[in-house]
Amino acid sequence: MISRYQKIERKTGSKLRRRFLGGLMFSGMLMLLGKAISLQVLEKEFLQQQGDMRHIVATDVSAYRGKIFDRNGEPLAISTPVKSVWLNPKEVSDVDSQQIVKLESTLKIPRGKFTKVVKKNTGKHFAYLKRQVSPSVAERVKALDITGVHLSREFKRFYPSGEITGHLLGFTNIDDVGQEGLELAFENLLKGVPGKKRVMRDGKKHIIADIEEIRSPVPGKDLQISIDSRLQYLAYRELKAAVKSHQASSGSLVMLDAKTGEVLAVVNQPGFNPNDRANLQGYRYRNRAMTDVFEPGSTVKPFLIASALDAGYVKDGEVVDTSPGYYRIGRNVVRDFRNYGALGLSDILKKSSNVAVSKIANKMPAEEMWGFYNRLGMGQSAGVGFPGEASGTLIDYQSMDSFEQATLSFGYGVNMSVMQLARAYTALADDGVLHSVTLFKRDIDQDSRRVFTPKTASNIRAMLEHVVEKDGTAYKARVGGYSVAGKTGTVKKIINGRYSKDQYLSLFVGIIPAENPRLVMAVLIDDPKAGEYYGGAVAGPVFSKVMGRSMRILGIDPSFQRDPKRPLVLAAQEHKL
DSSP states (O other), X not given: OOOHHHHHHHHHHHHHHHHHHHHHHHHHHHHHHHHHHIIIIITHXXXXXXXXXXXXXXXXXXXXXXXXXXXXXOEEEEEEEEEEEEEOGGGOTTOOHHHHHHXXXXXXXXXXXXXXXHHHTTTOSOEEEEEEEOHHHHHHHHHHOOTTEEEEEEEEEEOXXXXXXXXXXXXXXXXXXXXXXXXXXXXXXXXXXOEEEEEEEOTTOOEEEEEEEEEOOBOOOOEEBSOOHHHHHHHHHHHHHHHHHTTOSEEEEEEEETTTOBEEEEEEESOOOTTOOTTOOHXXXXXXXXXXXXXOGGGGHHHHHHHHHHHTSSOTXXXXXXXXXXXXXXXXXXXXXXXXXXXXXXXXXXXXXXXXXXXXXXXXXXXXXHHHHHHTTXXXXXXXXXXXXXXXXXXXXXXXOHHHHHHHHTTOSEEBOHHHHHHHHHHHHTTTEEOOOBSBOOSSOTTOEEOSOHXXXXXXXXXXXXXXXXXXXXXXXXBTTBOOEEEEEEEEEEETTEEEEEEEEEEEEEEESSSSOOEEEEEEEEOOOSSOOOHHXXXXXXXXXXXXXXXHHTTOOXXXXXXXXXXXXXXXXXXXX
């Protein structure tokens, strides 16, 4: 039986426990209240900042790369917005395997690549899964709503003319940075400046709202170049056909405006399509017309005669005796295709006599002859500003003997690019004025300089018209309705330091119309193997086909009817060497 004392003791203990528990609960409530006040009042700004740091972040905004246009405003290179798929390896540990299979199938990537990317980038917050997917694919990826898989905006470069302008424009890499051609040369102009913006992300770190723009992206500058897409296409088509039909190793073509030095077309073979970067090979995307050099052969003979005329070493109507078809210089011999006998200056170019130009060259001091070649830009870069542009070489006159001087007169001992060769012919086309060359539109060439007298340049052009006559070396280069002045070249290739006996470079350089030049074109076909290899037969037809259409596209009237009393060159005088 419980005593009264025990009852009182129990009652007192229960009351104390209640008071203790009540005090404990009240203290907890006070603590919660205090914490709430602290969070809502005292630490509000700090906590808001911390929350924003986790849900509001700054992100880059890609900038458009500048476009490239031809002289008529046709787009040659443009950037289009695309999406890239990336993932956060730290967020994808619980992704359903079936979802992964669907994602890999949607992106058309190898089975298992998702897992490999995650394992390779463990501990990182970012890894690309696939770059630059189409908008439709991006939408399908978004619809899968896979935790840790995200989309970001990028730009992909597209070239509407593909292979036709590939060598000139070059290409960008997957990050839209120029790697070759004009894309590389003008990277600083074309590239934009990325912007910044604040965005809100949800718990899965998906962007759910734009908060504010911190810095607007600055698009790259557009570039308008001198190329005419219509002429570029013609040149590309005919050069490709010629290289294929003659089973040649390669080919190059350059077309210039005779009055301004603007590059209107520049093409090469073999070609490549900059839109397809899967199998880029260096030998395909090299712009041979600007980077490769060769010995120009007989195409320099007009310059030798022009310089000799201007310096007074030969006279108008000079006749040179080439009998018996060869010319001994010490222990060396210069030969012609056959014995041409006595040749006037016009016939020297028409028959392309090595003997005749060698005799004329040996009348000139080596330094003076070298000076004319140097003023024509030989051994110097054409100054286009293209990456890897060649300078070429020109033999030093101080070490030049009589035989080397003779071989220089018909294009050996000098190396130049197709662009340099075409440029040199502007001096004959524009009445003795040598033009600088440019890839930008211009009306006047402020850097042009005179290298021949107008009379000499006009006279040489008249002589070169005979080259495309029926008994000349370039009858296949004629253009119906238009007068053409041009010169062929057939050059033995150097293989392992020696001149090959069966490998050639086939060349033709032409001016049209001859009496009032508008265009200059140089064509090179490297190592034709289908039988014909002479410049007039291989390179001449390319000039004819391209220029025939170009004249009509540009609206250049057919050549005037010549006065039958007007001779092409002055009457021959009996001056022999």
